[in-house]
Amino acid sequence: MAQETHESAEHGEFNVGDMIMHHIKDEHGWELAHGLTIPLPVILYTQDRGLEVFSSSHIMHDEVYNGYKEHEGDIHRVTATGEIDESVKVWDFSITKNVASLLLSAIILLVVFFSVRNGYEKNKGRAPKGIQSFLEPIILFVRDEIAKPNIGPKYERYLPYLLTLFFFILINNLLGLLPGGANLTGNIAVTLVLAVISFLITNFSGNKHYWAHIIKPTGVPVALLPIMIPVEIVGVFMKPFSLMVRLFANITAGHIIILSLLGLIFIARNLGGTGTGLAVSPLVTVFALFMNGIELLVAFLQAFIFTLLTSMYIGSAVEEHHEADHGIGYEGADPHH
């Protein structure tokens, strides 16, 4: 209760929208709870001053430090009078909350899968044990249910990427659900990078059938080609775009719903006093718990869908015989093939 009275005192009225946006966005420094913020390094590059590194604690409360000031989450150069200097472009490579969470997830992934790898070396020729036996079904699921059926015989080349992708999204979805966790997979920059990598892998794997299908879609009348070719080309970019938006929107939406539910407590308190706030808390807690359960499911589901769709796109790019051939007489009709 002390927490939100502090907030009310600071910002006047409690604004649930601001609270939600604050939680789903990135920040300099990691706010685990109100008033408990872990300072993180701020790394800036400007053309005139080069690389600068300092602690985020210096700029946490809108102070000016070293000629920099944080305004609405972004760090700006300020003039001597304290005004924001728009003429200086500040490249912000800070270890923000999301980057810290990203590093943490990377460390977890490395530790976990190195121990799994060691398990395979230690238990060679024996049944899997411990974390190895816990993760083996998931690895086999990615291999047998996602990679193999969608990519086909060449799946082995893409398996390391798909496994990394799956576990990266999964671990970050789960870390995001922890109290105080960062909304990393609900950040457009992260999903953009994942989608672009999937896009590059798909298109660099594309064989002649894939490109031929884009330039001349099979079974389409010539008159429709001026329409179909742009559609196909847009489709190439639409696929990764949908990947990017899907993951970002699903995870962010989940966070917004849980935060909105919890925000109901504070709205009730603002409307009817502390007693009303306490009265709605149990009901809201039940809903929030239910939503957390759903989010846990979504964490797995979105990791699965992103990986599945990526392998389907790769599969369509490396497919040897196009579906439109119906597999009839392709080999026999063309002896040079």
Place this chain on the structure above:
Amino acid sequence: MDLLTPDIGLLFWQVVIFLGIFLILRAFAWKPITASLKEREDNIQSALDLAEKTRAEMAALKADNEKLLAQARVERDVILRGAKETADKMVADARDKAAAEGQRMLELARESMQNERQALVAQVKKEVVTLSLDIAEKVLRRELNDKASQEQLIKDLVTNSHLN
């Protein structure tokens, strides 16, 4: 730090860290793990294949045994039947031979009895003749002591001889 505009910093770190863990995991985790999984699956598969093969071999062996057994049974039956036939034939032959022998011995006996009887008859005849001659001699000797009777005899003889 807007919701829909990617930050350059996070973009940069995401590329660096994601590619970093991808490359590290690929080299040191995914390759050994997938290789181990494949190896284990191959082992299991080959063990299963071996079991299947052994089972097929056992079945073939059993079938062979059955076949051999059936063959042996047939052979045994053939031998038994042959033996029985031989035995029956031997018994029949023996019976025939015994019957023939009996018949022959009977014939012999009959023949010898016939001979005996003939010899006996001849003997008897001879005895009778001798006896008759003896009697006749004795009678004659006595008759001839009397003159009248001698004459009578001669007369009779002459008469009979005429008759003859």
